[in-house]
Amino acid sequence: MxxxxxxxxxxxxxxxxxxxxxxxxxxxxxxxxxxxxxxxxxxxxxxxxxxxxxxxxxxxxxxxxxxxxxxxxxxxxxxxxxxxxSPFSLLGDARAYATDRAQRAILMADVLRERGDNFFAHEAAGCPPVLIYDYEVVVDGRKLERPCNYMLLKITPPEGVEVFAWKRPYVIIDPRAGHGAGIGGFKADSQVGVALKGGHPVYFTAFWREPEPGQTLADVARAEAVFVRHVQAEHPDAPKPVVIGNCQGGWATLVLGASHPDITGPLVLNGAPVETWSGDVGSNPMRYNAGLLGGQVQPMFWADYGDGVFDGAWLVLNFEMLNPGRTWFRKYYDVFERVDTERGRFLEFEKWWSGFFLLNEPEIVWIVRELFVGNKLARNEARLEHGRVLDIKQIRSPIIVFASHGDNITPVKQALNWIMDTYADETEIKIRGQRIVYMVHESIGHLGIFVSSSIAKREHQEVASTLKTIEALAPGLYEMVIEDVAGEGHSKHFTVSFAERRISDLPGYGDGRQDELPFGAVERSSELQGELYDIFVRPFVQASVTRASAELGRQFHPLRLQRALFSSRNPQCSVLPAAAEATARARAAVxxxxxxxxxxxxxxxxxxxxxxxxxxxxxxxxxxxxxxxxxxxxxxxxxxxxxxxxxxKSKEELVALPEVQSALLHVASGGFVEAVIRMLILLAEARGTVRRDRLERSARVLTKDEPFRSLRTEQRAQIIHEQSLIVEYAGAAALETLPLLLRTPEERRRAAEVVQYVPGVLSDMEPRTLAMLQRFRQLLDLPPATMDVLDDPLSALTQAAQ
Known part of the structure; x- marks a missing residue:
């Protein structure tokens, strides 16, 4: 046998x-x-x-x-x-050095004392957001039908800045990954400042330090949906809000869009770890934690140790261990070196870094099991709650992804590989009517993506000014390319283009993904360990923990203890304020x-x-x-x-999908609106890349001019989606049936002029673009284009209609 x-x-x-x-x-x-x-x-x-x-x-x-x-x-x-x-000069140098370093040591000790005092004061106040802007709480999540510790803040514009109710509002979701909220509005040049400068109303989702009893991620997602609906109600004349998710707020934004696809405008993901199994061999060691540290057993144990509450300080400690030379030595030495000028900046940042937040056991276990170990959100297998599967493909809003090769917390592959796991290929993205735009920076770090950085500022400004035009793109996958073209500093101007991409063009696609296969065993091992822990160990751990012992354990966490020892609660630090004041008066820098x-x-x-x-x-x-x-x-x-x-799915299977078959039935149906949109899509297909100036002219036609202006946003998006499918699966018929959509000579002439206006001057057009324009005119029995169309052909009609 x-x-x-x-x-x-x-x-x-x-x-x-x-x-x-x-x-x-x-x-x-x-x-x-x-x-x-x-x-x-x-x-x-x-x-x-x-x-x-x-x-x-x-x-x-x-x-x-x-x-x-x-x-x-x-x-x-x-x-x-x-x-x-000479020995005497060296002796003088030594004396000056010793005096200076003794003074710096006193000042540095006082900085650490003040950090400790700020830590306790911040916790006593409930760890409010560290935003530099004034705000008001407009929706309190604790008062909802299913309460949670989230709140919606409305940012008050600073003096001299005016916002307009009719402009698209911004809703920013900060990460709840151990720290508190506010990092997205921590500096004047961060996301909040860029949006306010553009005249947009800004709202911020923040959270209190302690979760509500029984709170789950499903409750949080529902609360965020309530927040977005509230913003919509406050701005009925504005387009749907753009939702920006930072870091772990990025996957929370995807969860919001997948569970409530009807309520949001564009979704912006900044350094968001969605495809958590991905990374580069030889770097990104954080992704191996689940395999070597026990998977979901770790958060289960630490939550039991905390009487059902997980301490976010453990997550912060994980971040610090990524680069201990920087977090445990260099950042302190840098302050010591520049203690006369860096005190304020250091204390400001540490106020946020030292705000340790708590999560309920179901929240942290869901995050680890469904995302960081299971990688299920990208595979459309994550369950927000029983019987409710999250499918990213249900999102209908444009998705903009910002990643960076300099980000050691969210590698580029973790930010982008979910696209290739969620969709069969770029054709399915088109069939679903989605627009996914990604940008990859070469060097900016994780926090720099959404804090204060001249590089990040450039990206945020371009995204903010381009969002209104991205919705005019035909469905598909695009790379947003920002090029420096003129000027210096604040006067520098940038050219933005959108290059249509295939999934095989995504960064790292050619590297293969054999390095991710072992994570399947990690996921199964994690589930088995979790079951065994739940049955055989958890009862004993829970029986040995009380609320008082859990609180005591949190107070003795190494990061809290470090701050407590260097605070005014330590009697030995009581002399530091007076000593630092006297030292500052006698200061003589070496x-x-x-x-x-x-x-x-x-x-x-x-x-x-x-x-x-x-x-x-x-x-x-x-x-x-x-x-x-x-x-x-x-x-x-x-x-x-x-x-x-x-x-x-094969191409034949994709063609058989109901969305495609429904669109192909209408290849010869429609009128002026459908014809112009179809022609613009055919032009974009011909050139492959869309510059922002051309996209802005296209957006102007499709949103400001009649008869497009009278269309609801959903109607316009549906027509663009349908015409994109017709062009994709019936390209020849899409061209040949144009005369059936434009029945009168006047309609044909006007449509041809509108379509020529969008790409601009004839001499600047690529040969394929020009050839397609001439093909349109030939099909519509019009003479070849020889004169530029520089003015919007529909503007006069729109003004007359008004």
Whole structure:
């Protein structure tokens, strides 16, 4: 009898060993052995690839830094050994250095004391948002039918800034990932400031520190839907609100759009970790946490330890451990170096960073199970609650995604790969009538995406000024490209274009996704561990915890204890305010070229680099250990039903979808509106890229001119969707039937002029665009275009109608 089975995804590799030589032929045994060796070689390939990239990075990065340190050390030695130097001058330098550093130490200690005092004052006040703008609470989530700790704030414009009720309102959703709300409006140049400067009303979703009893993510999603409906009611003459989600607020924005697709305008996702299994081999170690730290068992245990409440300080500690050299040393040394000028900036940021928020156990477990371990939102398998599956494909609003290669918390692939998992291909995006626009920056960091940064400011300004035109795009996948063209500083002007893309054009598509297969085993392991913990361990943990012990445990969390020890609650810190005041009066800063200052900076750089070397070696070990465990054939089999692969529809199956068949029935139906929209889509198909100036002219025609102006937004979107499907699946018929839609010579002439007005001057058009324009005119029995159409042909008719 043979226990061995033909090798494949449904065969347990533990038992794929033949015990009866007659069961398999030699050829079958050879094939099975080859498959086994191939899978094991894949393990070696992943681990060696990870090791190679890590150690190449360590060698290149730290080699360069060591060379810089050596050069600085050589310069220091040369400075000390100059002929003019003497023991007496060095003694004077030493005295000045010692005085300066003693003064800085007192001032720095007082800064840390004030941070600790601010921490306790902020918690006592309930950790309100750290917005720099005034605001009023317009909807309190605690008073809703299903209460939650969220609230909707209306931002009060600062003096000199005017907003208009008829302009599209902005609703900003900040992340609830351990910290409090307000980072999206933390600086004048952040999202709130950019929107206010454009005259848009701005609303902000914030939250109190403690969740409501029994609160779930479904309650939060319902509350956010109530907030958006409230904003719509407050601005009936404005387009639907644009909803901006920062970091984890990004996937919350997708949840809102998928569960309530009728209420939102464009959705903007900034550094949002949606496809959490994705990343680059050799970097992004955070994605391996679930496999090596226990998956959903961790939040289950810490929530039980907190009497049913999970402490967000653990999430903040995870963020700090990503770059300990920066968070545990360099940021403090930078303040120490510039203590005379950096006090305010440091305390301002730490007020937000030190605001530790709480989540109910069902909330944090849902986030870990459905997103960070299960990766289910991208696969359209996440359940917001029992019987309610979230399907991103139900979203009808444009989706704008902003990612950056400099973001070490949300890598580019985590921000974008959900597109290829959610949709079969770019054709399905068109069939669904969706517009997905993405931007990728080369260097901006995670917080810089939505805090204060000249780079982020540029992106936010362009998104803000372009949202009104994105809805005029035909359904599809686009990359938004921002180019610097003229001017400097605040006067710099940018050209924006929208390049139509395929899913295969997404960054990282060509890298393959074999590195994600092991996460299927992680998901299944997490679920099993969660079940075992729930049955055998949880009763004992819960029985040993009281509300008082949970609160005591939170107070002794390392991050809270650190702030408590350096606060006025510590009697030893009581002398610091007076000492700091006296020190500030007697302050005498040391010269920057003091050799002892230069030596200190060298030591600081070396100390930080030692942290970084340990971090990089830790990350290398972390990744290789992960793949050594979860990339094995046994674990691949264990998680075979939990991978990211999905059945792809063929083109024939897509054509058979009801949306396509309904559109094709109307290929010869319609009038002036349908004809012009169809022709504009055919033009866009011909050139492949849409510059913003052309898109703005298109948006003007479709939203400001009659007969388009009288259409409701939903009607216009439906016509664009239908005509896009006709162009996609019946391109020849879409052209040939144009004369049936434009019946009179006047309609044909006006339609041809409108379509020529959008791309602009004839001499600037690409050959394919010009050829398509001439083809339109030929079909409509019009002479070839020889004169430019520079003025909107419909503006006079629109003014006459008014």
């Amino acid at each position: 043979a226990f061995g089975l033909p090798h494949g995804d449904n065969v347990n590799p533990f038992f794929s060993v033949v015990t009866d030589g007659n069961a398999w032929t030699a050829r079958q045994r050879a094939v099975a052995l080859t498959a086994q060796l191939s899978e094991w070689s894949a393990v070696g390939e992943l681990t060696s690839k990870a090791a190679g990239r890590h150690f190449n990075n360590i060698s290149a990065t730290h080699g360069e830094r060591l060379r810089g340190t050596f050069n600085a050390l050589t310069g220091l030695v040369a400075e000390i050994t100059k002929p003019k130097s 010269a920057e070229d003091n050799p002892f200052v230069l030596a200190e900076k060298l030591l600081a750089d070396a100390f930080e680099q030692s942290f970084d070397i340990v971090r990089d070696l830790r990350d290398a070990w972390y990744e290789m250990t992960f793949y050594s465990i979860y990339a094995t054939p046994q674990m691949r089999w264990f998680g075979r039903n939990f991978n990211f692969e999905r059945t792809r």
